[in-house]
Amino acid sequence: MLFDYFGGQCPPYAMSDQHPEIDSFEVRVLRQDAPGERSRWERHRVTYERDMNVISALQKIAAQAETVDGQPVAPVCWDSNCLEEVCGACTMLINGRTRQACTALIDRLMEDCPGEIELRPMSKFPVIRDLVVDRTRLFRALTKVKAWVPVDGYLDRGQGPLRSMEEQQQSYPLSECMSCGCCLEACPQYTKIESTQDESESDEDFSARKSATYDSAFVGAHAISQAVLFNTNPIGKFIAGERLDALTGPGGIQMCGNAQNCVAVCPKEIPLTTSIARAGRSTTLHVLKKWFDR
Amino acid sequence: MTDTGPQGSFLVRHDFLIRRLHSLSGLVPVGAYMVVHLLVNSSILASTTIFQDNVDRIHSVGPVALQVIEWVFIFIPILFHAVFGVVIIAGGVPNTGEYRYGSNIRYTLQRATGIIAFFFIAWHLWHMHHYFAPLGGGNFQHQHASSSAAIALSSLPVKIGYAVGVLACCFHLANGLWTMGITWGVWTSPRAQKHATTVCAVFGIGLACLGLSAMSGFGDVDIKAAEEMERLRIQEKKYIEGKEERPTNSRRGVDRDSGG
Amino acid sequence: MPKQRVMVIGGGLAGLAATMKLAELGIDVDLISLTPVKRSHSVCAQGGINSVNARTRQLGDSEDLHLDDTVYGGDFLQHQPPVKEMVYWAPKIIDLMDRLGVTFNRTSEGHLDNRRFGGTLFKRTAFAGATTGQQLLYALDEQVRRWEAEGRVKKFESWNYLGPIIDDAGICRGVVAQDLISMEIRTYPADAVIIATGGCGLLYGRSTMSLVCNGGAVSRTFQAGAKYANAEFIQVHPTAIPGADKLRLMSESARGEGGRVWVPRTPHDERSPREIPESERYYFLEERYPEYGNLVPRDIATREIFNVCVHEGLSVDADRQCVYLDLTHIPREELDRKLGGILSIYEKFQGVDPRDEPMKIFPAVHYSMGGLWVDYERTADGGLNIGSPVNQATNIPRLYAIGECDYQYHGANRLGANSLLSCIFSGLMVAPGIETLLESSDDGTAADQPSSLFEGARRQRQQNFDALLKRPGGGENPYLLHQQLGEVMTRTATVVRFNKDLEQAYATVCDLEQRAAKCSLSDTGNWTNQNVVFTAALIDMFPLAKTLLKGALQRDECRGAHYKPDFAMPGLEATDPAERRRQAEAWCDKFEERNAKWLKSTVAVLDEDGEPQLAYEEVDTSLVPPRPRLYGLVGAEAIEEVWKERVAVN
């Protein structure tokens, strides 16, 4: 692209066999005890080992439970599960960049910025504690765009429709979205929503209110891409209109400002902006068609 | 609407349509007008006479019609585009500091140039449009197109202001065209988007050259000669008109007042 | 009157399949999961899912052969009727998943493409790139989200299951669970509870499994009186990428697509692998198992790699154990299309492109064949009576188990790509049985049970939790204890097992258990306290670890993944035909004897003191009679001949 890549960031997973000559490094973590509390920086020192990643550094921090100056502290909280970048749990801001902690190798980070690593929670989602955030909104968007195939039921109906290799190769990348939220974190159009429960409000009422708020805010690139995935599925497209209704409703695709950060940060390299453009086309046609069909 | 989400205000419910209109209004009529405007202006490079011809051709529709055209096709769309643009800008949080990708920088520039363009156009109107003559602005007189423009543009601060404004508008239009192609689904694949980037860049640069060269054209105008040419033309026109109509034509009266 | 509800614990493939099927049957479901269900461990499965398909059928394949491969691969330790039912459902399950939108790879005509996995001669495995588990899980997650939108399913994500609620009559009436964010402990009445919480790889510290696979949920159910079976059967996957926090799997599909395993014939050859000529490479699997080659069943591949490195000293690196897994002879484009996902994992974590350079791999703990003991109802023709409430039921009434956490389908060793199948199958199949259960119950719904039952259960869990939080300081560090547990387990209870090691390990684990009781917490707060959750899970690992070690210690034989050199049955040595024949007879005698004693499931219960007590239970082998598993054994033909004659006589 003409103006693309102004530098500033290291390309992810840049390769090099050089192991930096260090025996320990410092991790600065932005901590927050609970929603609504003030956040604060805390520094930890971690001994270096071969093949470490940010998760193993956090594991060591948890085991130590002590800051750089020997203060005993509660272990830092974070989310993770698969440790191989398929579950999407461990997204955080590492040296300012949104990415998975499990594939953030210490060796590479040290090349980037020797001796120090900075960890912050994602900024577009409410912090629950430390690096753990509440990404309900991200999943809620999948409900909003009806990201599923509306089959009749689960009894045997013989094989599904034939699909060409080419179709498969187009859909497969979209189906790899692991709901990690990087695309939302980096999107300038996706802004944080944090609601607090009123005293008088029941849990059900609160979650209904939250869902309603989420539904009227920007759905995000991942959901647009899922809508495209299911609108191109031979059975999924039977309710394509409903998905396009969702994408043209409040918080729909019109909110996208084409900054294209989403596609640049997506760890699964999902062609999000292609999906956005395809959805742009079909929503336009859909709205025109609805206009004339009135 | 779908069964999802609450029924918000009119603006919320029709957000999609409004934004599509916003996108469209940027291209037609606003963008298209800007292209025509710069083309006309750059005809100053050919000669002051040709420029005056072009201006006269525009004004030949008559002052009432011209005002209607101005309001319907220029002022209202620009105002809509600007006001809603501000709403859009308010809804985003640029993050070029963290994510220094080309397209993200363009996203932020699009907003910055939008704001610059907004103020520039407001100032430009005040500076040139006859509505503001009583307030000390409105320097452009269509019957003295070349000379009045050249005089108005002669000081250095004004030149700089115009250069910045014109460049901002050009970027905003060219980049807007590019995002529009995605928004409306014209270029979808990464390859197509890449090609579109090139095309839009060429378009934007071309437009900027046009605008800047028009400015330099006004800078080069020999004001004395231009005034002489304009005076002769006005006399000639009066003479021709005088043969056909009564000299105290109300239309001319309006023109003179407003041009004065 | 409140409606009946079913509680599903765990939203991996099994739990989601059950939830979606129950919802279709009109039953209201609550679903509790530690992680958002879309992040369940099932996403890690790479290779694919097995079923007989139109193509293999024409090459002579059939459901019965799939059954045969599965039970032969599992060394006959599984009851055969459930396996039979599963393999007969398999093609339908693939069709269903296809309709649900799974982006399976296609042939040029648009049919599903298939690859070959270990332990079979047919290309039975359907796959979606190298992320089949992820794609399957997402398809089910989407369906469950659809039911959630319709109000039939309620999800409770970030909730930890603490145990079943069992009334005085011994019937399960619901569960107690804890919110991992607010730490609130709550009870959920349920008319049936399904445990679908996956494997317990964390017993070994590092494994190929995800961090939530700590076995806590199963252990709590076990401690509440459920039986646990075949704990000693732990699959060690032959090919994993060594790592500091996790041993990341290199899927069997790498070999399925033609990957070759080798070591340089010269120990620790310094040259780069590409400079080593063919003649100096030792393709040990291909040489020793000409028929299956690199696709021998997992237990065998694992043992061979282990042997080559540990006993023959042929490890590629001098300072750590590993062998080459080589894909460099396959065109890049093909690799990208079929294996892109797993190759990028290697690239991300090792910084080396496996398309250019052979990968370095070593075995790692991967799967627990054992699990909660469950029942089934057999039909006359050897299948299952679908709709029977007995299917997948544990010994506690109204408590069920499905997926990796049951013990039902894989015997002593699981075949690759059979687990995704068993998870989805058990999930779909348990639903109609529960429907029958709910229809036939006449003692009111769980919610009608006296509130004292639930309040009592809640109070007890709350007390346990508070006590754990208020442990006096200065004690043990739970993270370090976990590390030590992992080290003992990995050293003694993986590929090769010796009784004296196992005895020692048992003692060590008991000691660690005592020390774990003295863990002190570095976080004593009541908000998103991961420290206390980890410690609780650690404490719950010990009953399972002890059961596993005890089972391994007592089982004096080799079967599937359980290998004790002291009890191995070596091949035939004689070359003279008559002597060879005699040896083969003796071999078969011993085999029969061994089966008579050990072809039995180990079934454990915990006694009052928390010690596992083992019993042995007959296995239903009525469909495929057990036969010697002879992969690569010297004299296999002679043994096979004798064996065939014996079978013919009977």
Ligand SMILES: Cc1cc2nc3c(=O)[nH]c(=O)nc-3n(C[C@H](O)[C@H](O)[C@H](O)COP(=O)(O)OP(=O)(O)OC[C@H]3O[C@@H](n4cnc5c(N)ncnc54)[C@H](O)[C@@H]3O)c2cc1C
């Ligand atoms: C790396 C890897 C690759 C594999 N590849 C293949 C393959 O190619 N083919 C194949 O057939 N099999 C494969 N397997 C095996 C297969 O993936 C698993 O056996 C299967 O996914 C298990 O599914 P499950 O539904 O039983 O459990 P899981 O997917 O593990 O889900 C468990 C669920 O239980 C929840 N849970 C756990 N504990 C609690 C608790 N205390 N409270 C509440 N909820 C809880 C979790 O949140 C999760 O939702 C692979 C396994 C691994 C490790």
Ligand code: SF4
């Ligand atoms: S292209 Fe749209 S969705 Fe993607 S980062 Fe930009 S504004 Fe956000």
Ligand code: SF4
């Ligand atoms: S689209 Fe990419 S960045 Fe966004 S949630 Fe999915 S995987 Fe993550």
Ligand code: FES
């Ligand atoms: S832990 Fe699953 S993506 Fe990092």
